[in-house]
Amino acid sequence: MQDWLKYEQELKARGYQIVCGIDEAGRGPLAGPVCAACVVLPEEYIPEGVNDSKKLTEKKRDALYDIIRRDAVSYGIAMASHQEIDACNILQATFLAMRRAFEQLRPVPDAAIIDGNQKPGVPAHEFTLVKGDALSASVAAASILAKVTRDRLMLELDARYPEYGFAKHKGYGTAAHREALLKYGPCPEHRRSFLKKILGDAAG
Numbered sequence: 001m002q003d004w005l006k007y008e009q010e011l012k013a014r015g016y017q018i019v020c021g022i023d024e025a026g027r028g029p030l031a032g033p034v035c036a037a038c039v040v041l042p043e044e045y046i047p048e049g050v051n052d053s054k055k056l057t058e059k060k061r062d063a064l065y066d067i068i069r070r071d072a073v074s075y076g077i078a079m080a081s082h083q084e085i086d087a088c089n090i091l092q093a094t095f096l097a098m099r100r101a102f103e104q105l106r107p108v109p110d111a112a113i114i115d116g117n118q119k120p121g122v123p124a125h126e127f128t129l130v131k132g133d134a135l136s137a138s139v140a141a142a143s144i145l146a147k148v149t150r151d152r153l154m155l156e157l158d159a160r161y162p163e164y165g166f167a168k169h170k171g172y173g174t175a176a177h178r179e180a181l182l183k184y185g186p187c188p189e190h191r192r193s194f195l196k197k198i199l200g201d202a203a204g
Contacts, residue, residue, distance in 0.1 A: 004046045004050065004135075004136065004137035004140070005044065005046060005136075005137055006135075006136075007113055007127070007129060007132075007135065007136045007138075008021075008041070008113070008136065008137065008138055011111045011113070011127065016110050016111035016125065017110055018040055018073075018107055018108070018109040018110055018111070019040065019109060019110075019111045019112070019113065019138065020038045020039060020040045020074075020102070020105060020109040020111070020112050020113070020124075020138060020142075021038065021039050021041075021112075021113050021115075021132070021136050021137070021138025021139035021140070021141060021142045022036065022037070022038045022098050022101070022102065022112050022113065022114045022115065022120070022122070022139065022142055023036070023037060023114075023115040023132065023133050023139050023140075023142040023143040023146055024036040024037075024094050024097060024098065024115070024146055025053070025143065025146035025147040025149075025150045025151075026146075026150045026170075026171070027090055027094055028172060028173075029170060029171030029172045029173070029191075029194075030171055030172070030173050030177065030181070030190060030191055030194045030195060030198075031082065031154075031157070031164070031166065031171035031186075031187070031189045031190045031191060032082060032150065032153065032154055032157060032166070032170075032171045032189055032191075033079040033080055033081050033082055033084075033085070033097075033150070033153070034079065034080050034085060034090065034093055034094050034097050034150075035077065035078070035079045035097060035146045035147075035149050035150035035153075036077070036078055036079070036080075036094065036097035036098040036100070036101045036142075036146055037075065037076065037077045037078075037101055037141075037142040037143070037144075037145035037146040037149070038075065038076045038098070038101045038102050038104070038105055038109075038112070038122075038142055039068060039072050039074075039075045039138050039141040039142045039145060040072060040073040040074045040075070040105060040109060040138070041071075041072060041073065041137055041138050041141060042071065042072075042073055045071065045137075046137045047064055047067050047068055047071065047137070047141060048067075049063075049064060050064060050068075050137055050140045050141055050144070051134070051140055052131075052133040052134040052140055052143060053133065053140070053143040053144045053146070053147040053148075054133075054143075054147075055134075056144070058151075061144055061147060061148050061151075062148060064141075064144050065144055065145060065148040065149075068141045068144060068145060069145070072141070074104075074105045074106055074107070075104075075105070075141075075142075075145060076100075076101035076102060076103065076104030076105050077101055077104070077145050077146065077149050078097050078098075078100030078101040078103075078104065079097050079100075079149075079150075079153075080093035080094065080096045080097040080100075081093075082189055082190065082191045084096060085191050085193065085194075086191055086192050086193045089193070090191075090194075091118070094120070095118075095120035095121060098114070098120040098122060099120055099121060099122055102122040102123070102124070108123070108124070109124050110124055110125060111124055111125045111126075111127065112124045112125070112126050112127065113127050113129050113132055113136050113138055113139055114126055114127065114128050114129065114132065114139075115128075115129060115130075115131075115132035115133050115139050115142075115143065116128060116129075116130060116132070117130050150170070151170055154166045154167070154170040154171055155167050157171075157189055161187045161189065163180055163183075163184050164177060164180045164181075164184070164187060165177060165180060173194075173198075178198055181195065181198055181199060182198070182199070185199070186199070
C-alpha cells in the first residue's frame with residue numbers, strides 16, 4: 001500500500017511544524033485561467049480515495065473536493081487570469097496563482113511540497129516533488145481542489161461561449177476546439193499567446 005504521508009512525515013521529522021501541498025490545474029489549455037491550490041491536512045490524515053486528480057472520475061473529484069474543504073486544517077485556492085498568462089507567461093502566472101493560494105493559509109506553513117521541479121517562491125521552505133500529485137496526500141488534495149475549481153469555471157464559460165465546447169474539453173486544444181477557433185476566432189477568455197500557431201497574426 002502506498003504511503004501517502006511519507007513526504008509530510010519526513011518533513012515533520014526534520015522539525016517543520018506545518019506542511020502544505022501545492023499543485024495547479026490548467027497550464028496547458030488555450031483558454032481560461034490557471035488555478036492553484038494549497039492544502040494543509042490534519043496530522044496523519046488521508047482523505048479516503050484521494051489520488052492524483054487526473055486519475056479520478058469527475059464524480060469522485062467532486063465528492064473529494066467537499067471532503068477536503070471540510071476536513072483540511074487550511075486550504076487556499078487562487079487563479080491567475082488569461083490576461084496575466086499573456087502578460088508574464090504561463091510559468092510565472094502559475095507561480096503567481098500558487099503564491100496567492102498560499103497567502104490564504106492560516107496558520108502559515110513553514111514547509112511546502114510543490115508538485116513538479118520548480119519553486120514558485122512562497123514564503124516557506126520549498127520542496128519540489130516530481131509527480132507529487134501521485135505521491136503526496138497534501139499535493140493530491142491540492143490537485144483536486146485546483147482541478148474542480150477550474151473545471152467549474154470552464155462550465156460557466158461554456159454557458160457564455162457555447163460555440164467553443166468548453167464544457168467538454170475545459171479549454172484544452174482538442175481538434176474540436178481548434179476547429180471552433182478557426183471558424184469563430186478567439187473569444188475574450190482565450191490566451192492570445194497560446195494561439196499563434198493556430199491563428200497566426202489573427203491571434204492578437
